[in-house]
Amino acid sequence: MRTQHNLKLILAEAALETVPREIWGHPAVYRHARRRGKPPGSILLDRSVHHHAMRKLPNAEKRGRPDIVHVALLEALSSPLNREGLLEVYIHTLNDYVIFVDPSTRIPRNYNRFTGLIEQLFQEGQVPPQGKPLLWIKSMTLKRLLEEINASYVILLAEDGETKRVREIVAETLENAPNTAIIVGAFPHGDFTSETKELATRIYSIYHGNPLETWTVVSHFLALAADMLNLI
Missing domain, CATH: 3.40.1280.10 (SPOUT methyltransferase, trefoil knot domain)
Structure with missing residues (x-):
């Protein structure tokens, strides 16, 4: 065929997705963004790094x-x-x-x-x-x-x-x-x-x-x- x-x-x-605004200020996100030399809103949401920050995000189990x-x-x-x-x-x-x-x-x-x-x-x-x-x-x-x-x-x-x-x-x-x-x-x-x-x-x-x-x-x-x- x-x-x-x-x-x-x-x-x-x-x-x-990039990190949503509501968790930009979370310590895990802030530290990761600073280490990367980028603003928090320009880095990708990644559960392996942002797990604690993601806890209160809606639909968190499908994200990051x-x-x-x-x-x-x-x-x-x-x-x-x-x-x-x-x-x-x-x-x-x-x-x-x-x-x-x-x-x-x-x-x-x-x-x-x-x-x-x-x-x-x-x-x-x-x-x-x-x-x-x-x-x-x-x-x-x-x-x-x-x-x-x-x-x-x-x-x-x-x-x-x-x-x-x-x-x-x-x-x-x-x-x-x-x-x-x-x-x-x-x-x-x-x-x-x-x-x-x-x-x-x-x-x-x-x-x-x-x-x-x-x-x-x-x-x-x-x-x-x-x-x-x-x-x-």
Whole structure:
């Protein structure tokens, strides 16, 4: 089975944001920002550093995990599908920003370099700041993104979805290309919002044990897609 249509992968409700104003003055945030030589509002919220400061934030269990997007992006952009020009990757954040990713982007493997890159993206609006952007960001809802990329058939992978094998989901995705988007959550705990679920044409679960990590789901899905397209 082969297709010339790109697969559209959306990492949704991603736990990726700068530190919110209400905790700028917390000692953990202040010390971290001072050590980085940056204002508190320009550094990424990271639970590994800001755990105590995050306790009173709303929806705290879903926030402050830039590493999820980092590893998932490394998986996606190094995949055979992306190398063959058959993959589009988008990141929708919990706060309704969308990051557009040029397929040629080489994401830093080092986590600290990655966070610096994303901090620059939030500040400048695109990376690099001048010339052709490799990453650029817009204030945009998930619904608006789906409209912009003409995704009329939306498959959402969620714990409470109908159980289905990954191979069958990949086949369904390819059969409905180019209008299909596959949505994978990029947050550590909790569930998709009702607004996100309402956008889905189909909601599937691929595993009924403990929830799989985002990058594991992305890796399995893209590897099977590459296999079914005879890329590997």
